[in-house]
Amino acid sequence: MTPTPTTQVSNQEAEKRHAAATALRWVRSGMVLGLGSGSTSAAFITLLGEKVQAGELQIEATATSRASEALARQLNIPLLEPRRGLRFDLTVDGADELDAQLRLIKGGGGALLREKVLETASDYLLIIADSSKYVRQLGRFPLPLEVVPFALPWVLDSLETLGGAPVVRPNAQLPDGLYRSDQGNLLVDCHFNAIAEPEQLALQLQAIPGIVEHGLFLGMAQAAVMARGEQAEVLRPGVAAVDAGAFAELP
Numbered sequence: 001m002t003p004t005p006t007t008q009v010s011n012q013e014a015e016k017r018h019a020a021a022t023a024l025r026w027v028r029s030g031m032v033l034g035l036g037s038g039s040t041s042a043a044f045i046t047l048l049g050e051k052v053q054a055g056e057l058q059i060e061a062t063a064t065s066r067a068s069e070a071l072a073r074q075l076n077i078p079l080l081e082p083r084r085g086l087r088f089d090l091t092v093d094g095a096d097e098l099d100a101q102l103r104l105i106k107g108g109g110g111a112l113l114r115e116k117v118l119e120t121a122s123d124y125l126l127i128i129a130d131s132s133k134y135v136r137q138l139g140r141f142p143l144p145l146e147v148v149p150f151a152l153p154w155v156l157d158s159l160e161t162l163g164g165a166p167v168v169r170p171n172a173q174l175p176d177g178l179y180r181s182d183q184g185n186l187l188v189d190c191h192f193n194a195i196a197e198p199e200q201l202a203l204q205l206q207a208i209p210g211i212v213e214h215g216l217f218l219g220m221a222q223a224a225v226m227a228r229g230e231q232a233e234v235l236r237p238g239v240a241a242v243d244a245g246a247f248a249e250l251p
């Protein structure tokens with residue numbers, strides 16, 4: 001039987017929750033956690049909050065977006081403000097795409113800058129994902145960039161030259177009709193369709209003034225928990241997937 005779009009969505013939601021619940025197994029009391037953004041991260045934060053409220057886990061955390069911070073606060077998860085020397089034992093976050101090397105596209109929800117900041121300050125980045133996120137080659141998902149508003153015209157010119165078919169992300173609810181990040185910057189989504197050399201593209205994007213950050217997260221994730229139906233697999237860069245049940249601790 002061919003799955004209907006509604007069935008696909010609910011399967012995807014079930015996989016997100018399954019990946020989130022599996023990732024919780026690696027959280028230990030005493031850890032300082034980075035909390036990701038997006039729907040899969042929200043599922044993780046919700047389950048984490050239940051454990052904290054039940055007194056089963058004592059952790060502290062910093063969130064990668066205002067939305068995740070509000071959710072964590074609502075669930076009484078103790079929150080740490082950014083400060084010098086603050087590092088994270090573990091950050092758990094979703095992704096828009098991941099490949100076999102655990103190279104990622106992130107930022108579909110607009111949180112890529114704070115995510116990259118926290119994940120760079122983390123000893124371990126664990127990605128949680130439903131199976132639709134896994135790709136052979138990055139780029140089908142439009143690559144998000146956070147852009148300083150003043151620089152937008154020239155950034156768009158440069159992105160056209162790179163073949164990125166850039167689209168400024170809209171938000172019909174705001175007066176100028178444009179989406180704003182938590183920092184008040186614009187988001188530009190680039191339609192490369194296929195990114196043959198992510199490392200080279202990352203360098204090219206970093207060289208364009210006005211791009212605050214791009215959504216390519218390369219060499220950052222140590223592992224991913226990906227749910228596939230009822231199963232959860234652990235992926236590590238370049239290593240064949242292993243059933244999550246095979247691990248008691250993060251590999």
Ligand SMILES: O=C[C@H](O)[C@H](O)[C@H](O)COP(=O)(O)O
Pocket residue numbers: 036037038039040041093094095096105106107108109110111112115
């Ligand atoms: O800006 C958003 C983040 O990078 C999310 O982690 C990413 O978009 C995945 O979101 P979701 O879990 O909702 O698919």
